[in-house]
Amino acid sequence: MVNDRFLDTITVGDCLHYIPLLQDDSLHCCLSDIPYGINLDAWDVLHDNTNVALLGQSPAQNGKSGFKRRGKPIRGWNAADRDIPRDYQAWCGQWASLLYPKLKDGASVFIFGARRTLHRAIVALEDSGFLLKDILAWEKPNAHHRAQRISVVLDRRGLSEEAVRWEGWRLGNLAPLWEPIAWFFKPYAHTITDVVLENEVGAVNMTAGQIDGKSPPNILKGLWFADGEVRLHEAQKPVSVLEYLLRLTTREGQVVLDPFMGSGSTAIACHNLNRHYIGFEINADFARQAIDRVTAHIAAVSDEEAGQQIHQHRLF
Ligand SMILES: C[S@@+](CC[C@H](N)C(=O)[O-])C[C@H]1O[C@@H](n2cnc3c(N)ncnc32)[C@H](O)[C@@H]1O
Helix, strand or coil: CHHHHHCCEEEECCHHHHHHHCCCCCEEEEEEECCCCCCCCHHHCCCCCCCHHHHCCCHHHCCCCCCCCCCCCCCCCCHHHHHHHHHHHHHHHHHHHHHHHHEEEEEEEEEECCCCCHHHHHHHHHHCCCEEEEEEEEECCCCCCCCEEHHHHHHHCCCHHHHHHCCCCEECCCCCCEEEEEEEECCCCCCHHHHHHHHCCCCCCCCCCCECCECCCCEECCCCCCCCCCCCCCCCCCHHHHHHHHHHHCCCCCEEEECCCCCCHHHHHHHHCCCEEEEEECCHHHHHHHHHHHHHHHHHHHHHHHHHHHHHHHHC
16 A cells, blocks of 8 residues: 555655655545744744844743744834735645645544634635634643733833833733634535445544533643653644544544644554554654654553553453
8 A cells, every 4th residue: 555654654854745645535634733834933934034033033032932933023014024824825735735635535634723824724725625614722721921011111212101101011912822723624525424434534423522521512621731741842732632633533543644743742642542643744853753752652552551461460
C-alpha cells in the first residue's frame, strides 16, 4: 500500500511535498494544530509582509511573552499589512487542496486555529472542497495574558495628567481562554449511512464523547495537560483534547494524518487509542523531539503493560 512508508511515522519535511505522495481516498481523519499565522515564532510567519517593525522584538517581549515576534508595527499599519490575512488564506489553500483527495468521503478534518485568523483557514478549506460542520470552543484553564497599562506609557512620555485620566485602561486583548477548532467533513455522493457502511467514517461516537453523562457539547471543557505531561513545543496541545476528537470520529485501526506534527502530540494520542498516524514536520529539531517523545512513550507504555502482565501472572 502506498501509505505504508508513512504509517506510524513522523517524516521530517514539508507537508506540501509529502501529502501528494499519500494514497487517494485513504485517510479516515485529519487532525491538526496548524500554524495560526499570528507570528508566534518564525514557523508561524506565513506572509510576505515587508513592514519590518511588525516582526521585530519589543522590549516588553523579552522573555516575558509567548510571542517571539512583534505583533503590531511601531509606527502604525501600512497598506501591505492588510495582505497578511490574504497571504495566510493562500497558504492554507496550498495544503488544503492537496489534502482533499487523500481523505475518504465523509471523513472529518479538525483544524485548531486562532480566533482572529481561523476564518481565513475555513474559507481556504471550503474553497478546496471541504464542508464546515461546526466550530468547537476548546476552553483552557489559563492562558498567556499581558496587556500594557497605558498610564505607564503616558507617564514615560511625561504626560502625567493624561496618565491619571487613563488609569485602569490597558493596551491589549481580553484573556484568551478558549481556542476554536474548525470541524469539516469531505462531502459524499450518496447518503451518510452509505458512507458509514462503505468508509467507516461520518458517524459521531456520542457514547465515547459524553461529558458528565451528557451528549457531547461543542464546548470542550476539562481537556488539559495531564500532570507530568512532557512540554516541548511553544504551541503544544494536550494529548487529552486530541484523544477526545479522535474518539468522537474514528475507530481503532483507522488512519489519521497530522501534516503539522510539532512535538508529536497527535501521534501519542493515536498510539494511545490504537489508531495509525501519519505525521509531517518541517522543522528538524521539532521532528527529532517528536520522534524521541513517541519512542519513549511507546517504551513506557509497553513496560507498564509488561509490568501489569507480570502482576496478573503473579495474581494467578
Ligand atoms: C502549531 S505547531 C504544532 C504543535 C503540535 N500540535 C504539538 O502539540 O506539538 C505547527 C507546526 O507545524 C510545523 N510546520 C509549519 N509549516 C510546515 C510545513 N509546510 N510542513 C510541515 N510542518 C510544518 C511547524 O514547524 C510547527 O512545529
